[in-house]
Amino acid sequence: MTSQGTIEAHGLERRFGSLRAVAPFRVTIGPGGITGLLGPNGSGKSTFLRLLLGIVPRDAGAVRIDGVELAGDGRAVRERAAYAPGEVALYGEMSGRAHLAWLLRGREPSATERAAALARSLGLPLEKPVRGYSHGMKRMLLVSAALAPEVRIRILDEPTEGLDPSRRAQVLELLAADARHGTTILLSSHHLGEVESTCDRMLFLRRGELLDESEANLVRLRATRTLRLRWSEPCDAERVRERLARFGEVRCDERSATVFLREEDPRRSLGELLSDASLPRPVDLAFGELSLAELYRELYGAEGV
Amino acid sequence: MGRLRGLVLFSLGYGLVLELLLVAAVLYWPDFLANIDSIRNLSRPIPALGELVGQIEATGVFGYVAGQHFFKACNTLGTAAAVLFGAGAIAGEAQRGTLEILLARPFSRARILCERYAAGFLAFALPIFLTSATIPRLAARVGEEVALASVLLGAVHQMVFLGAIYGVAFLLSTLGSSPTRIALAVLFGTTFSFAIYMVKVVTHWSLFRLCDIDDFVRIDRERALDWSVLLPLFLVGVLLHGASHAAFRRRVP
Numbered sequence: 001m002t003s004q005g006t007i008e009a010h011g012l013e014r015r016f017g018s019l020r021a022v023a024p025f026r027v028t029i030g031p032g033g034i035t036g037l038l039g040p041n042g043s044g045k046s047t048f049l050r051l052l053l054g055i056v057p058r059d060a061g062a063v064r065i066d067g068v069e070l071a072g073d074g075r076a077v078r079e080r081a082a083y084a085p086g087e088v089a090l091y092g093e094m095s096g097r098a099h100l101a102w103l104l105r106g107r108e109p110s111a112t113e114r115a116a117a118l119a120r121s122l123g124l125p126l127e128k129p130v131r132g133y134s135h136g137m138k139r140m141l142l143v144s145a146a147l148a149p150e151v152r153i154r155i156l157d158e159p160t161e162g163l164d165p166s167r168r169a170q171v172l173e174l175l176a177a178d179a180r181h182g183t184t185i186l187l188s189s190h191h192l193g194e195v196e197s198t199c200d201r202m203l204f205l206r207r208g209e210l211l212d213e214s215e216a217n218l219v220r221l222r223a224t225r226t227l228r229l230r231w232s233e234p235c236d237a238e239r240v241r242e243r244l245a246r247f248g249e250v251r252c253d254e255r256s257a258t259v260f261l262r263e264e265d266p267r268r269s270l271g272e273l274l275s276d277a278s279l280p281r282p283v284d285l286a287f288g289e290l291s292l293a294e295l296y297r298e299l300y301g302a303e304g305v
Numbered sequence: 306m307g308r309l310r311g312l313v314l315f316s317l318g319y320g321l322v323l324e325l326l327l328v329a330a331v332l333y334w335p336d337f338l339a340n341i342d343s344i345r346n347l348s349r350p351i352p353a354l355g356e357l358v359g360q361i362e363a364t365g366v367f368g369y370v371a372g373q374h375f376f377k378a379c380n381t382l383g384t385a386a387a388v389l390f391g392a393g394a395i396a397g398e399a400q401r402g403t404l405e406i407l408l409a410r411p412f413s414r415a416r417i418l419c420e421r422y423a424a425g426f427l428a429f430a431l432p433i434f435l436t437s438a439t440i441p442r443l444a445a446r447v448g449e450e451v452a453l454a455s456v457l458l459g460a461v462h463q464m465v466f467l468g469a470i471y472g473v474a475f476l477l478s479t480l481g482s483s484p485t486r487i488a489l490a491v492l493f494g495t496t497f498s499f500a501i502y503m504v505k506v507v508t509h510w511s512l513f514r515l516c517d518i519d520d521f522v523r524i525d526r527e528r529a530l531d532w533s534v535l536l537p538l539f540l541v542g543v544l545l546h547g548a549s550h551a552a553f554r555r556r557v558p
Contacts, residue, residue: 050405050557050558053409055405055408055409055557055558056558057554057555057556057557073413073414073415073554075412078411078412079411085405085406085558087402087558089402089405090403091401091403093310103406103410105410106411106412107411
């Protein structure tokens with residue numbers, strides 16, 4: 001397999017004092033496709049992304065980006081990958097256009113124009129100082145700059161954080177289009193929904209360790225069979241739990257219940273459950289969705305949430 | 306780019322203040338000469354000050370200009386500028402949150418650091434050099450002659466001296482994230498050092514003994530840099546710069 005367009009990390013480790021931010025593991029990402037990196041706050045996502053590019057120096061381990069080893073301070077690696085930081089911090093007095101030129105210093109000259117075109121398509125007023133930009137607009141400026149260089153790999157730390165739903169969809173579409181051209185994209189996110197709809201693969205970090213992907217996939221599968229109900233009035237949780245147990249694993253309180261359906265095809269279970277007159281009247285129902293908090297609880301236990 | 310524009314504007318402003326002080330000082334030279342007896346009497350309670358007046362009296366217009374421009378203006382305003390530029394170089398980016406972007410661009414850390422170092426150094430040193438170059442013309446306005454070579458060599462001496470102070474602030478900047486605290490700490494140290502220059506029993510401990518009228522008069526007399534002072538200062542600057550590189554290699558945003 002060619003290592004062009006791939007991100008390979010092996011035994012990467014970083015400590016901050018006594019805290020191990022990233023523990024050694026092996027992972028290969030790409031070539032091509034969008035990979036999502038998920039984990040609770042403090043799980044090491046941003047540190048891992050920064051380690052890949054030498055933005056945070058590593059204590060141990062090896063990284064290869066697009067066939068090039070991370071050596072020294074990582075300049076060669078950074079030439080082959082574009083990056084959007086998770087933290088939105090810019091120079092308030094500079095215009096959006098001047099920022100793009102500054103962000104893309106060291107890239108091919110045409111990158112700035114491409115970034116400007118992307119930013120305009122996202123509705124950014126490039127001639128205005130960024131001090132007048134909202135948080136979301138600043139985020140879009142950083143994403144525009146990260147999508148412009150002609151590289152095979154892009155590493156994006158929470159690229160849609162702070163964006164409204166329509167802009168979020170627009171940015172995700174830009175990423176999908178970029179991936180269709182063969183670019184390898186690694187992004188971190190707190191939005192399970194967007195990660196699921198956009199990413200070909202998901203990686204989960206817990207306390208700097210990469211969770212086993214098969215375990216993560218099982219949990220994701222459980223998520224697709226999750227039924228959540230909210231009752232119109234408080235009910236006897238114990239009695240409801242007994243009634244629902246025949247459909248699968250149940251979590252229940254006076255106001256709501258979550259059922260992880262046993263059967264792959266949900267139609268029979270859903271039909272029976274909703275026609276059961278002994279159950280309280282539901283006012284809200286969601287199927288096939290699992291909130292990020294619930295997913296984390298599944299993957300990491302209570303301490304991970 | 307944003308920081309660069311800020312540096313240029315600050316540098317222009319500080320250069321303008323230096324030049325205005327210089328103009329005022331040189332134009333006051335005839336009055337100073339006329340009132341030298343009164344000034345000597347006034348400075349008597351502070352022996353170090355009296356010593357300065359004595360030096361100026363003995364060395365004429367060059368000693369006076371060196372005292373006004375290099376010893377007084379550059380050692381105070383120049384030090385403040387060097388400390389502010391040095392303290393903000395890296396810590397300012399860290400505080401603003403832009404250091405991550407700076408480190409993510411396809412440049413080596415060594416290059417990033419050298420660019421920052423050079424920009425800050427030029428911002429405080431160029432105004433000293435340029436304003437010093439105007440001294441001969443200003444002196445001619447009051448009928449005096451000052452050699453351009455002497456003032457330019459004096460400016461080099463001043464720049465190397467301030468370069469060492471800049472190096473301290475710059476090193477702390479590569480380690481810290483609060484430019485205000487760094488600047489205050491270094492300025493406290495330099496102000497203290499400047500203050501003890503005037504205290505007879507401890508004046509020899511003052512850093513500013515390495516950049517006072519004596520040094521500039523010697524430069525003028527010999528038309529050469531005083532390497533016995535300059536070389537150690539230069540080496541300190543180089544060592545501090547090397548230490549900054551070592552610290553910046555492990556720097557995290």
